[in-house]
Amino acid sequence: MRITVKRFSLGFLVLFAGMQLFQIDKTVPAKDLSNDLMRMASPPGEVASLLKVACYDCHSYQTEYPWYANVAPVSWWIAHHIEEGREHLNFSIWGTYTGSDQLEFLHECAEEVEEGHMPLPSYTWGHRAAKLTDYQRDLLKNWFNSGLIGMKHR
Numbered sequence: 001m002r003i004t005v006k007r008f009s010l011g012f013l014v015l016f017a018g019m020q021l022f023q024i025d026k027t028v029p030a031k032d033l034s035n036d037l038m039r040m041a042s043p044p045g046e047v048a049s050l051l052k053v054a055c056y057d058c059h060s061y062q063t064e065y066p067w068y069a070n071v072a073p074v075s076w077w078i079a080h081h082i083e084e085g086r087e088h089l090n091f092s093i094w095g096t097y098t099g100s101d102q103l104e105f106l107h108e109c110a111e112e113v114e115e116g117h118m119p120l121p122s123y124t125w126g127h128r129a130a131k132l133t134d135y136q137r138d139l140l141k142n143w144f145n146s147g148l149i150g151m152k153h154r
């Protein structure tokens with residue numbers, strides 16, 4: 001019995017070590033910061049820090065990876081969220097979206113935040129600061145709803 005447990009543990013260790021060979025790709029394309037939402041829409045300080053803390057890790061090229069993003073298989077799961085997040089909406093390339101896409105995104109952002117779908121609930125396990133209070137949700141929602149004011153867009 002003990003031998004079996006030992007073998008199993010060893011097998012798991014070898015598998016786990018093997019997984020570490022497959023690190024995620026953290027490289028991003030060269031950034032043109034002038035297309036970033038923050039630069040274009042200049043949100044007020046409180047909104048800007050909420051966006052950074054609650055959205056930018058998945059919806060921009062300015063991802064700040066936690067230490068566990070170096071540990072497979074968790075890292076694969078994180079990388080998948082980031083890839084998918086950027087694919088749907090990337091605040092770093094905000095200026096390249098058409099005006100009507102921007103409007104649509106702002107509308108969706110307000111909705112996702114209001115309904116509590118974003119930031120992804122799983123994200124807030126490791127990022128307590130991204131667990132939004134009702135006040136913070138309202139703040140973000142209202143900003144998204146009025147977000148085009150004063151924004152340069154095409």
Ligand code: HEC
Pocket residue numbers: 051054055056057058059080081082084085088089105108109112113118119120123
């Ligand atoms: C942990 C990563 C992560 C974080 C943090 C996150 N998102 Fe997302 N977001 C995703 C993923 C993945 C999708 C696509 C799949 C889905 O809709 O669940 C998505 C989809 C969306 C969509 C839908 C876009 C479309 O085209 O359908 C909007 C809008 C959105 N997120 C806004 C936000 C906002 C606003 C924040 C911050 C308050 C935020 N997200 C934080 C990962 C994230």
